Amino acid sequence: MDEKTEEKDVIILAIESSCDETAAAVVRNGREVLSNVIYSQIDLHTLYGGVVPEIASRKHIEKINQVIEQALKEAAVTLDDLTAIGVTYGPGLVGALLVGVSEAKAISYAKHLPLVGVHHIEGHISANYIENQDLEPPFLCLVVSGGHTHLVRVLDYGKYEILGMTRDDAAGEAFDKVARAIGLGYPGGPKIEKAAHEGDPDAIAFPRARISDNPYDFSFSGVKSAVLNYINGCRMKGEEIVPVDIAASFQKAVVDVLVSHTMHAAEVFSIDKLAIAGGVASNGALRDAMRQVCEKRHIRFYHPSPILCTDNAAMIGAAAYYEYMSGTRSGLDLNAIPYLKLGER
Ligand code: KG4
Numbered sequence: 001m002d003e004k005t006e007e008k009d010v011i012i013l014a015i016e017s018s019c020d021e022t023a024a025a026v027v028r029n030g031r032e033v034l035s036n037v038i039y040s041q042i043d044l045h046t047l048y049g050g051v052v053p054e055i056a057s058r059k060h061i062e063k064i065n066q067v068i069e070q071a072l073k074e075a076a077v078t079l080d081d082l083t084a085i086g087v088t089y090g091p092g093l094v095g096a097l098l099v100g101v102s103e104a105k106a107i108s109y110a111k112h113l114p115l116v117g118v119h120h121i122e123g124h125i126s127a128n129y130i131e132n133q134d135l136e137p138p139f140l141c142l143v144v145s146g147g148h149t150h151l152v153r154v155l156d157y158g159k160y161e162i163l164g165m166t167r168d169d170a171a172g173e174a175f176d177k178v179a180r181a182i183g184l185g186y187p188g189g190p191k192i193e194k195a196a197h198e199g200d201p202d203a204i205a206f207p208r209a210r211i212s213d214n215p216y217d218f219s220f221s222g223v224k225s226a227v228l229n230y231i232n233g234c235r236m237k238g239e240e241i242v243p244v245d246i247a248a249s250f251q252k253a254v255v256d257v258l259v260s261h262t263m264h265a266a267e268v269f270s271i272d273k274l275a276i277a278g279g280v281a282s283n284g285a286l287r288d289a290m291r292q293v294c295e296k297r298h299i300r301f302y303h304p305s306p307i308l309c310t311d312n313a314a315m316i317g318a319a320a321y322y323e324y325m326s327g328t329r330s331g332l333d334l335n336a337i338p339y340l341k342l343g344e345r
């Protein structure tokens with residue numbers, strides 16, 4: 001451990017295994033990432049067109065010790081230097097979550113270290129703290145990933161008010177399904193973004209869904225079905241299908257909805273700071289659109305680097321730090337909770 005580390009430093013080993021990334025990180029005082037190791041299983045799941053839960057769990061078991069050892073090594077710390085262990089305990093795939101949770105409990109028990117269970121979405125939100133040292137609550141955060149689409153008011157560290165969420169598919173899930181339909185494969189987000197660069201975003205008018213009883217809720221199954229219907233229609237009429245135009249038009253439809261819902265909330269709640277998080281937050285079109293509207297409205301705009309947008313353990317370490325500082329401790333009875341709600345323990 002280097003000399004800079006003082007007694008009062010809080011050094012957290014964080015573990016993330018909720019989906020198809022086996023990840024471990026060492027984070028100092030919540031915002032300084034000493035290491036961030038991610039073993040991505042994407043290549044394995046690509047063969048099946050999406051994440052296969054059983055395969056994910058088995059791969060996590062195979063990789064987790066290796067990933068933790070590497071994270072400690074890169075951070076130049078040992079288990080004896082740690083203050084606490086942070087781990088994602090939900091939401092996610094139960095078998096995948098259990099691998100991380102069991103590992104974290106074993107280390108906590110063996111080394112007498114406090115254990116802090118972290119909500120995966122709280123992790124995504126907290127990814128913003130790492131590279132934006134000035135960012136502090138309150139702020140508004142749009143969390144857009146493969147499993148979640150949440151518009152959240154971050155009232156304080158660990159205190160959240162969910163304004164809206166998706167009623168059906170998550171934004172990333174829609175990207176993945178549309179990518180499959182136009183033959184781009186898994187994971188769809190980055191592939192749609194790349195294809196969209198070559199296409200015309202105004203070529204096809206896909207629908208922008210509004211939910212009448214909650215202006216902050218989202219629905220993406222309609223735009224996904226519209227893409228599938230459009231493709232079927234072209235096939236039946238013998239018309240040419242231009243995948244890059246579909247990608248660009250679909251991406252624009254999703255970005256429009258994400259931006260308009262978020263800006264509506266920003267106006268109603270007089271927001272002056274907006275952050276985005278989750279895998280879809282690495283999308284260039286979404287970032288550009290958000291940046292532009294934020295500039296116009298004098299809202300400060302924050303987003304993590306792409307590597308901190310998709311699943312990683314550094315974000316879990318950041319979230320675990322603030323939970324740890326506010327006194328949150330999990331017992332050795334901590335369990336994986338696949339449908340854990342944000343703000344619940
Ligand atoms: O946050 P994440 O790694 O996992 C979940 O917690 O779900 O997000 C993965 C999702 C996938 O659906 C992927 O297609 C999407 O994020 N994604 C993107 C981009 N990169 C990843 N979506 C749009 N544009 C991207 N560049």
Ligand code: ZN
Binds near residue numbers: 278310
């Ligand atoms: Zn995630």
